[in-house]
Amino acid sequence: MNIFRRLFKIGEAETNAAIDKMEDPIKMTEQGIRDMKLDLEKSLEALAQVKALAIRATNEQEEFQNKVDDYQNKAIILLKKAQSNEIDPTEADRLAKAALVEKETAEQQVTRAKEETTKFENNVALMQKNIQTIKANIANWENELKTLKARVKVSNATKNLNKQMAELDSTGTVSMLERMKEKVAQEEALAEAYGDIANASKSIDEELDNAADTSKVKADSELEKLKAQLGMGTSKDD
Structure with a gap:
């Protein structure tokens, strides 16, 4: 009997050691949530930067569009002045031509800024979608963590109670009480x-x-x- 009891104790000790070496699922979940929150912070920083680029591209587009309109108006004014002999026609043609060249350059900048604005806005939309996914995952993981902690408390309490019930007669308590009852009677x-x-x-x-x-x-x-x-x-x- 003592041999079996010793073997049981050895097996119990080895089992406890193996359990101790296993990674705690609660700690793993908590670490996963911390990692996801760090990813969320980085994503929010990146989103802010991309939004800034999109805003800048939109402002440049408006700025270059204003230049296009300005050069167009200047060319028209020069031609009208030449028509009314307010300025030499040759000089007016030269300046109007230069204004149209600048206008074309500004139009190219408008096209570039517009393309960048579209690209950055698409990036912003995609990043916002990913951020919402990360937030949803964090919320789900936090809820699962709460449930897991509650389940662990219940399982530990149940395990301890069942262990006490299983070991109740092994200590001879029940048999001792029966003997006491018999003696009292x-x-x-x-x-x-x-x-x-x-x-x-x-x-x-x-x-x-x-x-x-x-x-x-x-x-x-x-x-x-x-x-x-x-x-x-x-x-x-x-």
């Missing part, structure tokens, strides 16, 4: 027996005293002695 029965014996003895003594009552005989004898001393005759009734 025996003592109670013995006490009752002694009580019956005592009551029986008392009853016999009372019966003997009543049956052998000598108090009246003694009183009659004393009365005769007293009358004799007084010189009185004995009463016939007595």
Whole structure:
């Protein structure tokens, strides 16, 4: 029996050691949530940067569009002035041509800025979608972590309770209580027996005293002695 008990203890110790080496799922989940929150912070920083680029590209597009319109207006003004002889036609043509060249360059910048704006806006939309996914995953993991912690508490409490129930009779508690009950019952029965014996003895003594009552005989004898001393005759009734 001792050998089996020792083997059981050894197996139990090895099992506990193996469990200790296993990674705690709660700690793993908590670490996963921390990692996801770090990823979320990085994604938010990147989103802010891309949004800034999109805003800058939009501002450049408006700025270059204004330049396009400005160069267009200047060319028109120059041609009108040449038409009204306010400026030399040759000089007006040269300046108007230069304005149109700048206008074309500005239009190219508008096209570039527009393309960049579209690209950055698409990036922003994609990043926002990914961020929402990360937030949803974090919320789900946090809820699962709460559930997991609650399940661990319940399982530990249940395990401890079941262990106590399983080991309840192994300590001899139940058998000891049964023996105590038997002993108490025996003592109670013995006490009752002694009580019956005592009551029986008392009853016999009372019966003997009543049956052998000598108090009246003694009183009659004393009365005769007293009358004799007084010189009185004995009463016939007595």
